[in-house]
Amino acid sequence: MGTTVVWFKRDLRVHDHAPLVHAARQGPVLCLYVVEPSLWAQPDCALQHYLFLRESLRDLAQQLRACGAALQLAVGEVTEVLARLHRLQPFERLVAHEETGNGHTYARDRAVARWCRAHGVLWQEWPQHGVVRRLPTRDRWHALWQAHMQAPILPAPPPGSLQGVTLPWQDRWPDPVTLGLPAHDPPLRQHGGRTLGQQVLQAFLQERSALYRGGISSPLTAPDACSRLSPYLALGCLGMREVVQATQQRLHALQGSGHPWAGRQRQGLAAFLSRLHWHGHFIQKLESEPALEFHNLHRGYDGLREHDGQQAHFAALQAGRTGWPLVDACVAMLRESGWLNFRMRAMLVSVAAYPLWLHWRPVGLWLAQQFLDYEPGIHWSQMQMQAGTTGINATRVYNPVKQAQDHDPQGIFVRRWLPALRRVPDSWLFEPWRMPPDVQARCGVQVGRDIPAPLVDLAGATRAAKARVHALRAQAPVRAAKAAIVEKHGSRRVHRSTGRRPAPPAPQQQRLDF
Numbered sequence: 001m002g003t004t005v006v007w008f009k010r011d012l013r014v015h016d017h018a019p020l021v022h023a024a025r026q027g028p029v030l031c032l033y034v035v036e037p038s039l040w041a042q043p044d045c046a047l048q049h050y051l052f053l054r055e056s057l058r059d060l061a062q063q064l065r066a067c068g069a070a071l072q073l074a075v076g077e078v079t080e081v082l083a084r085l086h087r088l089q090p091f092e093r094l095v096a097h098e099e100t101g102n103g104h105t106y107a108r109d110r111a112v113a114r115w116c117r118a119h120g121v122l123w124q125e126w127p128q129h130g131v132v133r134r135l136p137t138r139d140r141w142h143a144l145w146q147a148h149m150q151a152p153i154l155p156a157p158p159p160g161s162l163q164g165v166t167l168p169w170q171d172r173w174p175d176p177v178t179l180g181l182p183a184h185d186p187p188l189r190q191h192g193g194r195t196l197g198q199q200v201l202q203a204f205l206q207e208r209s210a211l212y213r214g215g216i217s218s219p220l221t222a223p224d225a226c227s228r229l230s231p232y233l234a235l236g237c238l239g240m241r242e243v244v245q246a247t248q249q250r251l252h253a254l255q256g257s258g259h260p261w262a263g264r265q266r267q268g269l270a271a272f273l274s275r276l277h278w279h280g281h282f283i284q285k286l287e288s289e290p291a292l293e294f295h296n297l298h299r300g301y302d303g304l305r306e307h308d309g310q311q312a313h314f315a316a317l318q319a320g321r322t323g324w325p326l327v328d329a330c331v332a333m334l335r336e337s338g339w340l341n342f343r344m345r346a347m348l349v350s351v352a353a354y355p356l357w358l359h360w361r362p363v364g365l366w367l368a369q370q371f372l373d374y375e376p377g378i379h380w381s382q383m384q385m386q387a388g389t390t391g392i393n394a395t396r397v398y399n400p401v402k403q404a405q406d407h408d409p410q411g412i413f414v415r416r417w418l419p420a421l422r423r424v425p426d427s428w429l430f431e432p433w434r435m436p437p438d439v440q441a442r443c444g445v446q447v448g449r450d451i452p453a454p455l456v457d458l459a460g461a462t463r464a465a466k467a468r469v470h471a472l473r474a475q476a477p478v479r480a481a482k483a484a485i486v487e488k489h490g491s492r493r494v495h496r497s498t499g500r501r502p503a504p505p506a507p508q509q510q511r512l513d514f
Contacts, residue, residue, distance in 0.1 A: 002092035003028045003165050005085070007078075008071070009105075011097040011128060011236035012056045013194050014063045014156040018126035019095035021154050026093065030085075030165040031064055033057060035075045040179040042104050044368035044376070047181040048338050052192040052372060054173065056235050059193030067157040069164030075171040078108055079115045086119060088168040094123045097236070100131055100287040102376045103294065129240045130280035131287050131377075138284075138490065145280050149244045182369065189338035189372050190231055197232030201243060204229065205250040205269070210261045212268030218407035219330065222341030227272060230373035233279070244276055283377030285489050293380045294361070298391025298485055300478035304469070305359040305387075313356040313455055317348075318366055323454035325430055326404035327351055329417035336417075338372035343407070345371075347398035349386035354397050355461035360387035388469050391478065392485050395466060401458070404430040420450050 004023035008031065014020060023029045040050065061071040074081040085091065094116060099105055116123040127133065130145035177183075190196070204227045215225025232238045251269045254262045286292060296302055316322055320331035330344045340348075348367070352358040364383040368374045384390050408414055411429040415422045421429060423443040428435045432445065433453050440446050447453050472478055 002026075003030055003089070004093040004095055005030045005032055005082075005091050007094055007096040008033045008060065009096060009099050009236075010101070010234065011239075012053075012060045013237055013239060014060070014067060015194075016153045016239040016242050017097075017156075018154060019097060019124070020157065022124070022126075023093070023095050024157050024162055028163040028165045029069055030072060030089075030091065030167070031069050032072050032074060032081075032085075032167075033060075034078050034081050035073065035171075035174055036077055036108070037075070037174070037179055038077060039104055039108070040181060042102060043365045044102055044374065045181065046369035047176050047183060047185050048189055048372050049374065050176055050179070050181055051185055052189070052231060053235065055192030056194070056237050059195055059237070063156070063194065064162070064164075066159055068160040068162040070166055072167040073171050073173065074167065074169075075174055079111050082112070082115060082121075083119075084169075085167065086121070089165075092122065094121055096123075096125050097128045098125045098131070098133055100129075100283050100377050103290060106290050128236065129283055131283050133287065135284065135288055138488070141281075141284060142277075145277065149241050151241065153239075153242055153245060184335070186334075186336055186338040186372070188336045190228065192231070192235065192237065194232070194237040197229065197237040200228050200232065201238060201246065204272075205246060209250075209268040209272065210264040213264065213271050216341055217343045219333065219341055219344050219413045220408060222344075223339075226341055228339075230375070234373050234375045240276065240279065244273065247273055247276070279375075279378065281491065282381040283375070285381050286377035288488060292384060293376060296389040296391075297384050297489070298389060298478070298481060300391060300475070300481050301389040301472065304389070304472060305353075305357060308357055308359075310357060314352075314358055314362065314366075316452070316455055317352060317356060317358070317363075321452040322351065322356075323433060323452040324351065324400040324458070325414045325418060325421060325432065326400045326408065328452075329414045332417040334370045338370065340371075343398075343403070346382070346386050346396065347400060347403050349383060350396060350398040351400055353387040354465040355456050355458055357461070357465055360384060360389065390485065391473070392482050392490070395469060397462060397466065399458070399462075401430050418451075420445060 004026050006020050006023045006029050011017060011019075020029070020031075039045070057071065057073075064071050074085075076084075082094070094112075099109065113123060115121075127148065130148045132141060132144050135141060190200075208224055208227075211221060211225035212227075215221040229238065229243065233240060233243065247269050251266060251273075254266050254269075289297070296304075317327075317331070320328040320335070322328055326344075327348065330340055330348055334340050345367070349360070349363065352363045353360060360383040364380060367383075368376075368379055371379070385393050386396050388395050404411075404414065411421075411426060414429060421432065424432050424435070424445055425439065425443065428439065432451060433447050435443075435445075435447065445451060
């Protein structure tokens with residue numbers, strides 16, 4: 001039989017890999033990864049993403065070798081690579097997972113589909129993450145997600161079972177500089193590959209899940225309490241279905257356990273399952289409406305911030321010099337680790353959108369580069385939710401002073417990441433600009449010299465920003481347009497025909513309006 005090309009994208013594993021299993025049944029397989037220069041030139045890409053990818057592909061290559069195939073690397077635009085391969089070594093089928101990526105990958109996949117039709121190549125794709133392509137309505141999405149997650153996990157091909165085919169040429173990894181990637185690689189970031197991803201998963205299921213409930217909000221406890229699986233899910237080193245089922249199996253194993261931590265682990269794992277459901281819920285939004293990466297979901301909010309760009313404010317935010325200690329400490333942690341817990345991410349976007357009055361799109365591009373686990377569907381949905389441009393969500397405003405008092409009451413996190421504040425007394429730590437001159441002199445910290453003063457008056461700027469958003473929201477045309485957004489993207493908390501709430505998707509499922 002003819003050769004099948006297995007195109008790996010963000011599915012870097014051999015376990016629960018439907019395209020690979022299907023291809024192996026057809027005959028010879030060529031396992032291909034394409035480094036696309038145009039993709040890495042996009043403004044949401046960063047060096048850390050590229051290095052994490054290389055680490056993950058090295059791990060995938062080892063997995064494939066054990067199955068009898070080699071991972072083939074090609075450099076170029078995908079249609080050009082396929083055309084070159086087809087001329088030298090014709091193939092009949094191209095198989096891959098569906099991808100809900102950024103606008104560039106969306107356009108690229110459409111170009112690949114056109115190329116396949118023009119050259120008589122059968123292109124087949126399989127879903128992952130529980131995202132449904134061409135979903136006509138949200139009414140059945142939860143049931144479809146559940147069915148996908150409970151389907152049997154496909155085992156990896158047995159050792160030596162693949163009939164591997166190699167490329168008729170050999171490409172090398174491009175140097176990041178030639179791809180135009182920013183030079184910074186966070187020194188404390190996580191490293192890629194399925195092997196490490198499995199270790200992180202087991203450590204969370206067996207131990208760290210006990211910290212999940214109550215531990216994921218504070219930047220002090222979140223690095224251990226959170227699952228830390230997000231970068232491995234973003235590149236598909238781990239499949240969502242296997243993580244869901246492993247979590248459910250661990251929950252079942254803990255039933256009736258007399259271990260003192262068993263109760264806390266069950267609570268944590270149940271809450272974690274709900275967030276895995278959110279994962280697909282948000283990516284589905286980008287799948288159903290790719291434009292939300294670029295435009296306000298509610299177009300009635302167009303013009304709200306687009307023409308009021310505060311470049312000096314944005315530069316200060318990027319440099320971690322807003323003058324609000326918790327904000328600047330979070331930026332410092334991001335720069336060093338490529339990771340931040342969800343609440344602190346939401347606080348950063350809230351500060352950018354309200355007191356600093358910055359548009360979500362440039363802030364989102366900057367944060368996409370900062371987040372090692374950048375997942376476009378989740379990222380852009382959350383950017384708009386926190387910025388208040390979905391039109392269907394309550395205003396979400398996080399006060400960085402109150403967040404510091406609630407989640408870093410002793411200032412441990414702030415002092416760790418902002419050394420200049422280590423001698424500032426506790427009573428002034430979260431509002432150091434209020435320190436009297438004599439206190440500044442005693443602790444050797446001068447506001448405006450050693451640490452920045454706040455860019456704006458927090459209370460006044462936030463109040464003015466909320467007033468502008470609420471005034472727009474109150475306009476009749478803006479209110480009228482909400483219904484179509486809810487119809488397309490709402491979370492179906494009440495069943496239309498019965499008026500009753502459906503059963504929760506998972507134990508202690510936490511619902512989202514958007």
